[in-house]
Ligand SMILES: [Zn+2]
């Protein structure tokens with residue numbers, strides 16, 4: 001195998017009716033998760049933005065030397081006429097989108113139309129559906145290619161049951177996206193849903209300082225039938 005990356009999932013926020021930052025005077029781990037994992041934001045050279053929803057596109061001002069990798073259609077969607085509709089606009093923050101526009105003007109964004117290569121063994125693939133320019137990321141590891149599905153599948157069950165998560169721009173593209181994710185991963189244990197808490201239970205912990213999980217290692221539970 002030519003490339004074998006390690007992939008870590010870091011928990012930096014949890015959504016509940018009362019968000020954690022409401023309860024503590026101290027900074028939210030949101031601000032320090034990466035550093036506690038031993039990675040400085042200033043050293044990060046590439047940031048793949050799967051889509052511009054508020055839970056995936058915050059803090060883009062914290063990576064002063066990074067390039068941002070985004071699909072053409074996501075930028076067009078997040079700045080075009082669909083944002084005049086409150087339902088479609090709801091998952092976006094105008095501040096995040098504005099910051100990405102600033103990065104475009106600063107020549108710090110690499111755009112993709114469909115498939116693209118970020119580095120040898122790391123590719124992006126537009127699936128759309130949930131957001132018009134949603135892209136998934138495929139990373140080569142020692143256990144084969146792992147697909148970070150982001151919100152192409154919030155939960156394992158969205159893909160397994162072919163049941164859409166309710167935030168959706170185009171259900172047809174979303175349904176196609178499940179096929180794309182499965183094809184790219186090549187095995188049911190090699191796709192990682194964007195929001196499923198089961199991920200934190202079945203993948204090995206990778207830190208004692210922060211909730212981080214090693215996705216390049218085998219899960220303790222298999223979804224293979
Ligand atoms: Zn989303």
Ligand SMILES: [Zn+2]
Pocket residue numbers: 053055056151194195
């Ligand atoms: Zn999300």
